[in-house]
Amino acid sequence: MAYYMSYYNDTIGPDAQLALGGPVPHRVIYVQQGSAVVNGTELPAGEALYADGPVEATTGSDGARLFRWELDRSPGQVPANIESMLRMTRECWSINIEPGSEWLLRLDSIILPGDDLADCHTHPGPGIRALLSGQFIIRQTSEDGGGEYLGDPWWETGTEACISKPGTDEDVHFLRVMVLPSEFEGRPDTATWMRKPPEGIPEWRLYFDQHVTL
Numbered sequence: 001m002a003y004y005m006s007y008y009n010d011t012i013g014p015d016a017q018l019a020l021g022g023p024v025p026h027r028v029i030y031v032q033q034g035s036a037v038v039n040g041t042e043l044p045a046g047e048a049l050y051a052d053g054p055v056e057a058t059t060g061s062d063g064a065r066l067f068r069w070e071l072d073r074s075p076g077q078v079p080a081n082i083e084s085m086l087r088m089t090r091e092c093w094s095i096n097i098e099p100g101s102e103w104l105l106r107l108d109s110i111i112l113p114g115d116d117l118a119d120c121h122t123h124p125g126p127g128i129r130a131l132l133s134g135q136f137i138i139r140q141t142s143e144d145g146g147g148e149y150l151g152d153p154w155w156e157t158g159t160e161a162c163i164s165k166p167g168t169d170e171d172v173h174f175l176r177v178m179v180l181p182s183e184f185e186g187r188p189d190t191a192t193w194m195r196k197p198p199e200g201i202p203e204w205r206l207y208f209d210q211h212v213t214l
Contacts, residue, residue, distance in 0.1 A: 001073070001097050001098070001099055001214070002073065002091055002092075002093070002097075003071060003072065003073060003091070003092045003097055003179075003214060004071070004072055004073070004074060004075045004076065004089055004090065004091050004092065005069060005070070005071050005089070005092055005126070005127065005128050005177070005179070006069070006070045006072070006075065006076025006086060006088065006089040006090075006128075007067070007068070007069050007070075007076075007086075007087045007088045007089070007128045007130065007177075008066075008067075008068040008069075008070070008076070008079065008084055008085060008086055008087060009065065009066070009067060009068075009084070009085045009087055009151050010057075010065070010066040010068055010081075010083065010084045010085075011063070011064075011065050011066075011083045011084070012034075012036065012057060012059045012063055012064045012065075012066065012083065013059070013063045014059060014060070014061050014062060014063045015059060015060065015061060016058070016059055016063065017056060017057065017058045018055075018056070018057045018066070018081070018083075018084075019054070019056050020054060020055040020056075020057075020068075021054045022054075023072075024053075024070050024071075024072045025052055025053070025071070025072065025212075026050070026051075026052060026070065026071040026105055026210075026212050027050070027051040027052075027055055027068060027069065027070050027071075028048060028049075028050055028051075028068065028069040028070075028105065028107050028177050029043070029048060029049055029050075029051060029055060029057070029066055029067075029068055030047075030048040030066065030067040030068070030107065030130075030175060030207075031043045031044065031045050031046065031047055031048065031064055031065075032045065032046075032065045032066065032067050032132075032150075032151070033045055033064060033065040034059060034060075034062045034063050034064035034065060035059070035060060035062065035064060036057045036058060036059050036060075036064040036066065037057070037058045037059075038051070038055060038056070038057045039051055039055060039056060039057075047207075048107055048207045048208075049208075050105065050107075050208055050210040052212075067130050067151065067175065069107075069128060069177040071092075071105060071179065071212070071214075075091075076088075076089035087151070087152075087153045088128055088153040088154075088155060090126070090128065090155045092125075092179055093126075093157075094125075094126050094157040094158050094159040094160070095125055095126065095158070095159075095179060097214050099214075100213060100214075101213070101214055102182050102211055102212070102213050102214075103125075103179050103180065103181065103182060103211075103212055103213075103214055104125075104178075104179070104180040104181070104182055104184060104185055104209045104210065104211060104212070105177070105178075105179060105209075105210045105212045106127075106176070106177065106178045106179075106180055106184075106206070106208070106210070107175065107176070107177050107206075107207040107208055108175070108176050108204060108205060108206045108207060109132070109173065109174065109175050109176070109204070109205045109207070110172075110173070110176065110202050110203070110204060111171055111172070111173045111202060111203035111204075112166060112171060112172045112173075112202050113166075113171055113202075114134065114166045114168060114169045114170045114171045114172065115166070115169060118163065118165065118191075119163060119193065119194070119195045119196055119197075120161045120162070120163055120193070120194040120195050121161065121163075121191040121192060121193050121194060121197075122158060122159060122160070122161055122162075122191070122192050122194070123156060123158040123178065123180075123190050123191055123192075124158060124180055124181055124184060124190055124192075125158045125178050125179045125180040125181065125184075125190075126155070126156060126157050126158045126159075126178065126179060127155075127156060127158070127176050127177050127178030127179065128153050128154070128155055128176075128177055129147075129153060129154050129155075129156065129174050129175065129176050129177075130147075130151055130152070130153050130174060130175045131147030131148075131149070131150060131151065131152045131153075131172075131173075131174050132150065132173040132174055132175060133150070133170070133171070133172070133173040134166055134167070134168065134171055134172035134173060135147065135148050135166060135167030135168050135170070135172065136154070136164060136165075136166060136167060136172045136174060137164065137165055137166075137167050138154050138156065138162055138163075138164045139162060139163045139164070140156065140157065140160045140161065140162035140163075141160045141161070142157060142160055143155055143157075146164075146167065147174070148167065158178070161194055178190070180209075182211065184209075185209045185211075186206070186209060188204045188206070189204075
């Protein structure tokens, strides 16, 4: 069964509300700037949550900027709200999703030393990354990617070997939302290194491993 992952940037003004309805079953909401109350939970900048249905986000006097991922059976749609931007949508073709099967929807963050190379590696599932700081370059068979500016996304299929490296000497900080087999719950390094792992030790933060039925 085909599933698609889509990534949006949402800008919410001061003392305003963003309401997301529709049939989308799985959403990841990350507050990149400002703060917001999302489905009754107060989220400062740098925090996130999982939502399995409609979302209501309300801001205070400073407004907020959200990074939002959606996992659904259809590609992402250009939003009617001009303050929302669809940055990327991709089919999760690299994994076999049987109806009713259980998977992990993971949000984590990685900080890589600016002088290190992540040589040929794969992951057990696909996902969309979003840049928080630094610059990053990705090389893989079907689609090169990377980021230069805050919020820039790139796609990794998981099964295709990729090589990644910082674009400058600065450390690189990015978020990952991935679909993973359930047995990877809590495991910090999902990469399989085909030649050698990076020499530096990445700084890793797990926001959540959410079990989802697809």
